[in-house]
Amino acid sequence: QKEVEQNSGPLSVPEGAIASLNCTYSDRVSQSFFWYRQYSGKSPELIMSIYSNGDKEDGRFTAQLNKASQYVSLLIRDSQPSDSATYLCAVNIPPGNTPLVFGKGTRLSVIA
């Protein structure tokens, strides 16, 4: 069964801290991993993609992938109240031509 698991939260962090969001997935041969941000009442917005083991940095965001342990993480440095949103993890789980599988999301609250 194709599964992408996320802690639903809420995850509360103080402004300026590092927020760490985690996602685990069920299939070891998955190849593509995405993080989406969804503000309340809005649609999901792609913020990061990662395909290889290790870290990928984009501004205050860092995605970390560990295929052996089947998890992908998103770190948000210097968290701001504007980062308060639900973060969705999406993974392609074989066979290769099937849609991405989305986790249910983690709600992040950054406290000023």
Added chain:
Amino acid sequence: NAGVTQTPKFQVLKTGQSMTLQCAQDMNHNSMYWYRQDPGMGLRLIYYSASEGTTDKGEVPNGYNVSRLNKREFSLRLESAAPSQTSVYFCASSEAPGPYEQYFGPGTRLTVT
């Protein structure tokens, strides 16, 4: 580029009424998707179209039909709306099926009374 557009933004239906949700993308993507999102349930795939001329069921297809009108447009039809179909509906598109990022439209908030 408008990206992915959806109409209408809001709709209220009575039980048993029918309606069609429209979706269009201008990114020349091959694949398009319909999701519903309910509190605590995450995004659930209703139907998708891997390429023009094909459609496939997702996780929750019952009560819905789809039409891939052309490469740009993918519509979702509710033939006889039920209160259980009250939800927010998102359309998305991607370059191809599988390991490609999806881009979402703004959503349609549907209430069935």
